[in-house]
Amino acid sequence: MSVGWRGLKPGPSRREVLARCDVLSCCEGFSNGRTEWVTLNIIFRRLLWAQALDRRSRLLFYDGQMPANALPPEPPAQEWNSHRYAENARFVSDLGQAAFDLLNPQAGERILDLGCGDGALTEKITAAGAEVLGVDASADMVAAAKQRGIDARVMDAYSLNFNSEFDAVFSNAAMHWMKRDPDAVVPGVRRALKPGGRFAAEMGGHGCVAAITVALCATLEKYGVADPASLIPWYFPTADDYCERLERTGFQVEYIALIPRPTPLPTGMRGWLETFAIPFTNSVAEEGRAAFLDAVTERLRPALCDEKGRWTADYMRLRFLARVAG
Numbered sequence: 001m002s003v004g005w006r007g008l009k010p011g012p013s014r015r016e017v018l019a020r021c022d023v024l025s026c027c028e029g030f031s032n033g034r035t036e037w038v039t040l041n042i043i044f045r046r047l048l049w050a051q052a053l054d055r056r057s058r059l060l061f062y063d064g065q066m067p068a069n070a071l072p073p074e075p076p077a078q079e080w081n082s083h084r085y086a087e088n089a090r091f092v093s094d095l096g097q098a099a100f101d102l103l104n105p106q107a108g109e110r111i112l113d114l115g116c117g118d119g120a121l122t123e124k125i126t127a128a129g130a131e132v133l134g135v136d137a138s139a140d141m142v143a144a145a146k147q148r149g150i151d152a153r154v155m156d157a158y159s160l161n162f163n164s165e166f167d168a169v170f171s172n173a174a175m176h177w178m179k180r181d182p183d184a185v186v187p188g189v190r191r192a193l194k195p196g197g198r199f200a201a202e203m204g205g206h207g208c209v210a211a212i213t214v215a216l217c218a219t220l221e222k223y224g225v226a227d228p229a230s231l232i233p234w235y236f237p238t239a240d241d242y243c244e245r246l247e248r249t250g251f252q253v254e255y256i257a258l259i260p261r262p263t264p265l266p267t268g269m270r271g272w273l274e275t276f277a278i279p280f281t282n283s284v285a286e287e288g289r290a291a292f293l294d295a296v297t298e299r300l301r302p303a304l305c306d307e308k309g310r311w312t313a314d315y316m317r318l319r320f321l322a323r324v325a326g
C-alpha cells in the first residue's frame with residue numbers, strides 16, 4: 001500500500017485524513033448505541049464528504065478498509081547529512097560568534113550544546129576551557145562531531161534527561177527545527193541547569209526565510225501539493241512569544257532580540273535548498289525534484305540574487321540570554 005506525500009498527484013491532505021478517521025470513530029460510537037440525533041446528522045454529512053474523498057484518492061485505504069492501526073501519514077522529515085552541511089552550510093557556525101559571545105564560556109564550566117550538529121561551535125566552546133557535551137538528534141552529525149574529538153551523544157531535544165548538571169546550555173541554529181513541541185524543549189533545558197545556570201541561544205525568529213518559504217509553497221502548489229504550508233519544518237517565534245515561554249518555565253530573561261541578518265549563501269540558493277528544504281523537495285516525486293528546485297530558484301532570483309549572481313538569504317535571528325533563579 002502506498003501512503004505518503006510523494007508524487008505530483010498527492011493523496012489526501014493530513015486534515016482530510018484526520019477527518020476521515022473522525023468519521024470512522026463516529027461510526028464506531030453509533031454501533032455502540034451511544035450516538036444522538038445531532039451526532040447522526042454530523043455523521044451523515046461527513047460520510048458524504050468521506051465518499052467524495054474516496055473518489056479523489058485511494059492512496060490511504062487498502063481495499064476500501066482502514067487497517068486497525070493506520071495513522072495519518074507524516075510529512076517528509078528533514079534529513080541531516082554532515083558532508084552536505086559542511087559543503088553548503090558552514091556559514092551557520094561561522095556566523096555563531098554573537099551567540100558564542102552571549103554564552104561567554106568560562107574555563108572549568110560544564111556546558112551543554114543543544115543541537116550541536118557537526119560540532120564546529122562545540123569545539124570553539126571547548127577551546128575556551130569549558131567541559132562541553134554536545135547532543136543532537138542526527139546520528140550522522142554526532143559522528144562528525146565525535147571526529148573532532150567532541151563528547152557528543154545522539155539525543156532528542158524533546159526528551160533531555162539531565163538534572164542540575166550544567167552551568168550553561170548553548171544552542172545555535174537548532175531550536176527552530178524543534179517545531180513539534182517547543183514547550184517540551186525549554187523545561188528540559190531548565191532541568192539540565194544548575195541553580196543560577198544560564199541559557200544562551202540563537203535560532204531563526206519571526207519572518208526568517210520568509211521569501212524562500214513563500215517560493216517553496218507557491219511552487220509546490222503548482223505541482224499539485226494540496227497543503228504545502230503543512231510541510232514547513234521551522235518554528236520561527238517572535239521575541240514576545242519566546243520570552244513568555246522562557247518565563248513560564250522559570251527563566252529570567254536578561255536579553256532577547258529579533259535581529260535581521262541577511263546571509264550570503266556561498267553555494268547559492270540551490271545549495272541552501274538542497275541542505276535545508278528537504279521536507280519540501282521530498283514531497284515531489286524523485287524524477288521531478290531537480291526541476292522543482294530549479295523552479296524555486298528562478299522564482300527567488302529577482303528577490304535574493306544580485307547583479308553579480310550572489311545569493312543572500314533573508315534570515316531573521318532570535319537571540320537570547322536567560323537565567324535560572326540562583
Ligand SMILES: C[S@@+](CC[C@H](N)C(=O)[O-])C[C@H]1O[C@@H](n2cnc3c(N)ncnc32)[C@H](O)[C@@H]1O
Pocket residue numbers: 080092093096114115116117118119120121135136137138141155156157158171172173174175177178
Ligand atoms: C542547522 S544545524 C545547527 C548545528 C550547529 N548548532 C551549528 O551551529 O552548526 C541544526 C541541528 O539541529 C539538530 N536538531 C534538529 N532537531 C533536533 C531535535 N529534536 N533534537 C536534537 N537536535 C535536533 C539537527 O540534527 C542539526 O544538527
